Amino acid sequence: MTEEHQGGSRGWTAARKGVWSWLRFTSLRLRLVLVFGLVALTAAVSASGIAYWLNREAVLTRTQDAVLRDFEQEMQNRAGALSEHPTQDELQHTAGQMANSSQRFGVLLVAENADGDTVYGSSGGLDGFALSDVPESLRTAVNKEQKLTSANKHPYHLYWQRITDDDTPYLVAGTKVIGGGPTGYMLKSLEPEAKDLNSLAWSLGIATALALLGSALLAQALATTVLKPVHRLGVAARRLGEGRLDTRLRVSGTDELADLSRTFNSAAENLEKRVADMAGREQASRRFVADMSHELRTPLTALTAVTEVLEEELEFEGEGGSFDPMVEPAVRLVVSETRRLNDLVENLMEVTRFDAGTARLVLDDVDVADQITACIDARAWLDAVDLDAERGIHARLDPRRLDVILANLIGNALKHGGSPVRVSVTRADDEIVIRVRDHGPGIPEDVLPHVFDRFYKASASRPRSEGSGLGLSIALENAHIHGGGITAENSPEGGAVFVLRLPQDPSPPTDEDAGDGDDGGTGGVPDDGSRGKDAKGQV
Numbered sequence: 001m002t003e004e005h006q007g008g009s010r011g012w013t014a015a016r017k018g019v020w021s022w023l024r025f026t027s028l029r030l031r032l033v034l035v036f037g038l039v040a041l042t043a044a045v046s047a048s049g050i051a052y053w054l055n056r057e058a059v060l061t062r063t064q065d066a067v068l069r070d071f072e073q074e075m076q077n078r079a080g081a082l083s084e085h086p087t088q089d090e091l092q093h094t095a096g097q098m099a100n101s102s103q104r105f106g107v108l109l110v111a112e113n114a115d116g117d118t119v120y121g122s123s124g125g126l127d128g129f130a131l132s133d134v135p136e137s138l139r140t141a142v143n144k145e146q147k148l149t150s151a152n153k154h155p156y157h158l159y160w161q162r163i164t165d166d167d168t169p170y171l172v173a174g175t176k177v178i179g180g181g182p183t184g185y186m187l188k189s190l191e192p193e194a195k196d197l198n199s200l201a202w203s204l205g206i207a208t209a210l211a212l213l214g215s216a217l218l219a220q221a222l223a224t225t226v227l228k229p230v231h232r233l234g235v236a237a238r239r240l241g242e243g244r245l246d247t248r249l250r251v252s253g254t255d256e257l258a259d260l261s262r263t264f265n266s267a268a269e270n271l272e273k274r275v276a277d278m279a280g281r282e283q284a285s286r287r288f289v290a291d292m293s294h295e296l297r298t299p300l301t302a303l304t305a306v307t308e309v310l311e312e313e314l315e316f317e318g319e320g321g322s323f324d325p326m327v328e329p330a331v332r333l334v335v336s337e338t339r340r341l342n343d344l345v346e347n348l349m350e351v352t353r354f355d356a357g358t359a360r361l362v363l364d365d366v367d368v369a370d371q372i373t374a375c376i377d378a379r380a381w382l383d384a385v386d387l388d389a390e391r392g393i394h395a396r397l398d399p400r401r402l403d404v405i406l407a408n409l410i411g412n413a414l415k416h417g418g419s420p421v422r423v424s425v426t427r428a429d430d431e432i433v434i435r436v437r438d439h440g441p442g443i444p445e446d447v448l449p450h451v452f453d454r455f456y457k458a459s460a461s462r463p464r465s466e467g468s469g470l471g472l473s474i475a476l477e478n479a480h481i482h483g484g485g486i487t488a489e490n491s492p493e494g495g496a497v498f499v500l501r502l503p504q505d506p507s508p509p510t511d512e513d514a515g516d517g518d519d520g521g522t523g524g525v526p527d528d529g530s531r532g533k534d535a536k537g538q539v
Helices: 003-025 027-077 088-099 136-143 191-241 256-315 328-356 368-378 399-416 471-481
Strands: 106-112 118-122 159-165 168-176 183-189 364-367 385-388 394-397 421-428 431-437 485-490 496-503
Touching (some): 027 088, 328 471, 368 431, 399 496
Antiparallel strands (some): 106 118, 168 183
């Protein structure tokens, strides 16, 4: 195909798309044009039909009255002058004279001669107007003698009828001579009047088409005038939906559309104020949580050091420790609650990093099986976790954040599910798929949609538990920052299944200089607080 043909094809395609776009996006405009067109068509057709009918009746009636009046006079003056029993030559001569009247119609005279035979006289000769051209019903009416009354003073009357022969209209009339004499019939062609009426019909049709076209143009102009503000309103609404809260409409006029524009501007202004207020409150809340978490880290560091000492004293209590048996439960409670508070603060700090968008990836080439093994071993979960992972599956991931995800998923399965917990690793396309399945009762259907919500706990009757309700939420955020995700479902064989999907080479920007500084810490710890003896500090 040549470049010219390709250009023409592209032009036709673009034009067709433009037409369909116009029809699709301006359906209200199209409906207005159609409604205006239908109204105009109905009005024009009705007016044209009435005008045609009135003119037709006027033309035909005027011609018909003139012809019948002339025929009646000719019958009285000429046919009435014939004898009661005329000859055929007399009838022929009289019919010719009658046909030469001003209306120029055909004449047929019928009478009985002196011998009692029926004779005919036609203005067109033997091939002219014949009795067979007269409808039977008209002949019957003409020859029927009427009863004389005070209202009817003559036994015979003039009758007429319109007929069509070879698509040519004719007027046929007949009557008898008053006082006795021949019967006369008249045939008048109405073809000139029919041509005039056809010309009138064409004129009315053209006028109807022009009226329809004019109404369509008028509807288009009105639709453009009316719908232009509506189009601007739609554009402004889309911009507002895209987050451009400073969008406003130019208001002109005092009609309903101007009132609508003012209402939109007022609503947009209120929305902008509310969003700004909410954004300010949210930012202040995040700043408060971050500042509070940072302020708590200093006393928590001291408390953690003290609890570590107390924990060591508890471990050596059997070797001559000095704890009073009445004090030991309180000491253990202080140790566990201090550790729980430390985990909560670290989780809150990680949440604020995600909300503020400051969380960064420090990518490295990771053997997924080795990473899972290290996570399980660091928390002394080897006896409770069944690992099915082939070594050699590598991916570009953040090792610390992957450890946080695995610790939360496996720890959650150990706490709320049932042993053994099975962890499997597979490769699908360009993704690494890690499944964590437990053998517990599964997740209730009403809880399943909320397992990744922050601070969500399945049992409202147990608001105080070892977990904070942030572990799975932090795990999901860490998966998202890698460009992956986590889903939760119940296995048909029983138990819950968490599926982690991570790309082998994530696309989010990295920050190699981020290190483990202020973005460090735990990055989220297992929500069940489970730790091995070799992992008392940060995970």
